[in-house]
Amino acid sequence: MPQTSRKKQSAERGKALEILRGTFGFADFRPHQGEIVQTLIDGGDAIAVMPTGGGKSLCYQIPSIARPGTGVVVSPLIALMKDQVDALRQYGVAAAFLNSSMSYSQRRNTEDALIAGKLDLLYVAPEGLIGGGMLETLANIEVALFAIDEAHCVSRWGHDFRPEYLGLSVLAEKFPSVPRVALTATADEMTRREIAGQLGLRNAEMHIVGYDRPNIRYMISERPDARRALLDFIEEKHPSESGIVYCMSRKGVEKTAEWLSSKKLDAIPYHAGMTKEEREKNHNRFLREEGVIVVATVAFGMGIDKPDVRFVAHLNLPKNIESYYQETGRAGRDGLPASAWMSYGLQDLMMQIQMVDNSEADESFKRVERSKINSLLGLCETAGCRRRSLLGYFGEEYGKSCGNCDNCLNPPETWDGTVAAQKALACVYRTGEMFGVNYLIDVLLGKDTERIKSFHHDKLKVYGVGTEIDAMEWRSVIRQLVAAGALAVKTDGYGGLRLTEKGGAVMRGKESISFRKMPERKVSPAKAKKPPRVSKADISEGDMPLFHKLRELRSRIAKEQNVPPYVVFHDSTLAAMAKEKPADLVQMSFISGVGHAKLDKYGEQFLKVVKESA
Ligand code: ADP
Ligand code: ZN
Numbered sequence: 001m002p003q004t005s006r007k008k009q010s011a012e013r014g015k016a017l018e019i020l021r022g023t024f025g026f027a028d029f030r031p032h033q034g035e036i037v038q039t040l041i042d043g044g045d046a047i048a049v050m051p052t053g054g055g056k057s058l059c060y061q062i063p064s065i066a067r068p069g070t071g072v073v074v075s076p077l078i079a080l081m082k083d084q085v086d087a088l089r090q091y092g093v094a095a096a097f098l099n100s101s102m103s104y105s106q107r108r109n110t111e112d113a114l115i116a117g118k119l120d121l122l123y124v125a126p127e128g129l130i131g132g133g134m135l136e137t138l139a140n141i142e143v144a145l146f147a148i149d150e151a152h153c154v155s156r157w158g159h160d161f162r163p164e165y166l167g168l169s170v171l172a173e174k175f176p177s178v179p180r181v182a183l184t185a186t187a188d189e190m191t192r193r194e195i196a197g198q199l200g201l202r203n204a205e206m207h208i209v210g211y212d213r214p215n216i217r218y219m220i221s222e223r224p225d226a227r228r229a230l231l232d233f234i235e236e237k238h239p240s241e242s243g244i245v246y247c248m249s250r251k252g253v254e255k256t257a258e259w260l261s262s263k264k265l266d267a268i269p270y271h272a273g274m275t276k277e278e279r280e281k282n283h284n285r286f287l288r289e290e291g292v293i294v295v296a297t298v299a300f301g302m303g304i305d306k307p308d309v310r311f312v313a314h315l316n317l318p319k320n321i322e323s324y325y326q327e328t329g330r331a332g333r334d335g336l337p338a339s340a341w342m343s344y345g346l347q348d349l350m351m352q353i354q355m356v357d358n359s360e361a362d363e364s365f366k367r368v369e370r371s372k373i374n375s376l377l378g379l380c381e382t383a384g385c386r387r388r389s390l391l392g393y394f395g396e397e398y399g400k401s402c403g404n405c406d407n408c409l410n411p412p413e414t415w416d417g418t419v420a421a422q423k424a425l426a427c428v429y430r431t432g433e434m435f436g437v438n439y440l441i442d443v444l445l446g447k448d449t450e451r452i453k454s455f456h457h458d459k460l461k462v463y464g465v466g467t468e469i470d471a472m473e474w475r476s477v478i479r480q481l482v483a484a485g486a487l488a489v490k491t492d493g494y495g496g497l498r499l500t501e502k503g504g505a506v507m508r509g510k511e512s513i514s515f516r517k518m519p520e521r522k523v524s525p526a527k528a529k530k531p532p533r534v535s536k537a538d539i540s541e542g543d544m545p546l547f548h549k550l551r552e553l554r555s556r557i558a559k560e561q562n563v564p565p566y567v568v569f570h571d572s573t574l575a576a577m578a579k580e581k582p583a584d585l586v587q588m589s590f591i592s593g594v595g596h597a598k599l600d601k602y603g604e605q606f607l608k609v610v611k612e613s614a
Contacts, residue, residue: 015066016041020058023065023091025573025595030055032207036181037062040145045204046181047151047195053307053333054209056183057084060147061121063179065093069142070119074126075149076162080305081123083287087567088121092597097123098134115141126164135174143178146171148199151182155194159322165198172200180204185329188394211325211394215332218386218405219341220379222479224472226315226343227256231263233313233341240266240291241310246327248316248348250297256315257295270296287564290555298327306564307334308571313341317348320372321379321393334570344380346437346479349373350495357491370491374483381483383412383516417515418506420469420477421486425499425507427462428487431455433498440497441466441474480515481506539575546613547578553609557602568602569593581610 016037020026029037032048033055039046040063050056064071075081081097088095096110096119113119115137128134148154154165171180182195182204196202223229230245245260247253250271260267266289268282286292287306294300298319312331318324324342332338356369379389386405391398401408427440442449443457446464457463466474478497481487486503490496505511539547551565551574558565573593582588585603589596594603 016062019062019065021595023093023595023597024058025589025591025593025598026058027592029058032209033059036205036207037066039205040179040181041066043177043179045179045201046207047192047201047204048181048183048207048209049192050183050185050207050209051211051213052185052329053213053335054185056149056185059183060145060181061088061093064144064147065120067144069117069144070114071121071144071147072129072138073121073123073147073149074129074168075123076125076153076160076165077150077305078125081125083305083564083567085121085123086563090563090567090598090601091595093121094119095121095123098128099123099125100128111137117141120144126162126168130164130167130170135170139174143175146175146178146180148180148182150184151195151199152184152186152191154198155186155191157190157194169198169200211391211396212387212398213329213332214402214404215335215337216328216404217337217339218328218390219339220386220406221343222345222380222476223343226345227259229343230256230313230315230341231260231265233339234260234265234293234311237339238311242286242291242306242308243293243311243313244300244304244309244327244330245293245295245313245315246300246318247295247297248351252315253295253297260293260295265293266291267293267295270294270300272297272299288558290551290565298323301327301330304330305333306330307566308336309333309338310336311339311341313339313343315343317342317344317352317376317380319352320369321376321390322372324376324379325390325394334566334572336572336575342380346475349377349479349482350436350489353489353491354495366491374485377479377483381480381516383407383414412516414514414516416512417477417480418509418512420466420515421481421506421513422509423462423466424474424477424481425486425503427466428497428503429499429507430460430462431457433490434494434496436495436497437475437478440478441471444474445471477515481513484513486513539578543578546581546610547574549609549613550574550577550606553605557605569598569606577606577610581614582607583611 020029032050036046036048036059040060048056048059060071060073078099078101081099085095085097096113098107098110114122124134148168150160153160153162154168155161180199180201182199182201184195196204234243245256247256250273253269253271257267257269268285270279270282282294286294309331312328314327318327328340331340352373353370356366356373359366375393379386379393382389385401385408387402388398403409423444424440427444431440431443439451443452443460443463444466446467452458478487481503482489485500486506487497488500490498499507502511506513554565554568554574557568570593573591576591580587580591582591585599585607588594588603588607589599
């Protein structure tokens with residue numbers, strides 16, 4: 001390597017840290033970020049697999065700024081480009097985007113700036129990059145790097161396949177000397193191989209950051225009145241904070257949003273049945289305003305880049321663990337404490353299984369789907385650490401207990417359920433392995449119903465043998481028997497239950513089984529241990545008023561500029577200001593998230609609020 005270029009490289013390396021601190025105002029790189037940045041600055045290729053909120057953007061933003069020329073970022077999420085560009089401009093970075101939503105003159109302006117070498121970063125959609133002469137334009141200017149975001153979209157078998165992504169293989173051919181980086185949060189082995197193969201990144205440095213999201217607290221349980229429990233959860237743990245509530249159906253969405261609104265929460269619906277305008281309006285309110293709760297079907301998903309979503313709640317069972325992890329992953333991207341809360345019932349489970357059974361898919365596909373539902377149920381019913389079981393599902397070993405999930409914080413009590421299990425299993429067996437949960441429970445409790453009489457099941461030995469526990473508890477027992485693989489839902493689409501081999505063994509007393517206790521349903525207020533508030537854990541009660549004042553100022557600025565508040569400053573930055581109480585601009589510049597440009601633009605205003613409250 002010639003002397004000059006080596007010298008240039010080491011200067012560029014020093015630059016990386018300078019940009020991280022000066023421009024973005026962050027003290028240090030996160031694990032892997034520094035290495036990826038350096039690889040790209042040195043002209044190498046990389047594949048970065050990082051969980052949501054892991055900090056993928058800086059991996060290509062900093063080298064784009066450090067290297068001569070423009071960094072070209074390929075992203076499928078057109079809706080997000082504007083916010084990303086707005087956020088970069090706030091940091092004083094020359095960024096722009098090109099997409100189909102722009103007018104001719106807007107396009108022209110951006111292209112002129114690109115050709116004149118005025119841009120550090122340019123965001124484009126894959127079809128915009130491959131078509132319309134864009135590649136020719138780029139061939140005539142200096143390109144700092146190509147970043148392919150959401151790179152799993154290249155996978156034909158994945159959930160977000162986009163055919164346009166296959167065209168990106170030309171980048172390797174046409175720009176062999178320009179470094180490329182592919183980024184994704186989807187980490188399975190097959191997808192990784194496809195990314196490397198399809199994008200010509202076989203020699204790229206692979207960086208895989210674990211799946212864990214340590215700031216998310218997982219809480220899962222079955223509750224008799226899920227909506228009420230949700231309200232309690234929000235009021236207690238996340239008052240006036242942003243969150244997403246997922247429901248299975250549109251009707252569920254409408255009803256839940258109405259109900260939460262009637263309880264004075266700022267809740268708005270989002271589902272595919274609403275008009276495009278209504279959806280956009282609600283999406284925007286969620287992004288731009290503080291403390292809005294969106295109640296949504298899974299249609300509300302891709303492209304929620306809001307970093308300060310403090311909770312994601314599921315009022316129904318999600319589709320499988322992959323969906324659950326993706327959906328809950330939208331909470332707490334900023335790294336501050338966040339909650340993933342779920343309430344589910346046996347009914348959800350039956351519905352999921354029936355949906356699979358009644359679908360057009362072939363039998364082998366259905367088998368996979370059913371086993372996924374069972375894994376999900378296993379997660380819901382486990383008495384062990386949720387994080388351990390989640391990560392285990394993705395093939396990551398997590399040796400310890402996390403201390404940040406419901407089971408770790410409040411270990412469930414268990415009871416020897418062998419006798420109860422035998423009764424339930426015998427009831428399934430004696431009634432001919434064809435009935436659903438409600439009927440079985442009626443038989444166990446000895447209910448006097450026409451249906452039971454018509455089958456002469458009131459003459460069975462199991463009729464009325466289960467009165468020692470109530471219907472709620474029986475549901476829990478049956479669910480746990482399904483989760484333990486002792487009972488299986490029949491695949492005929494009617495939701496009847498049958499015994500498995502293991503179920504037979506338990507019924508005959510050859511295997512014992514223990515169940516987790518139902519959580520206490522009514523805890524008297526005096527006895528209830530008040531769990532600490534999940535979010536803003538870093539802010540003491542005394543600093544709260546200042547934090548709120550800083551947020552008010554941020555809201556005003558964001559409104560004036562028509563950008564989401566987090567683009568001005570993140571909650572974590574305001575929290576640090578409230579705690580540190582900087583006395584002057586120099587001290588202000590040490591707060592994480594306050595770079596040069598933001599210090600110039602907002603330093604004085606925020607300092608004034610801090611001083612006034614002193
Ligand atoms: P991803 O794209 O991986 O989901 P982002 O790039 O949006 O994540 O980063 C998530 C959050 O973490 C952002 O708010 C970002 O500003 C912040 N962040 C990233 N890297 C750092 C760092 N080194 N120090 C402090 N905050 C960081
Ligand atoms: Zn745990």
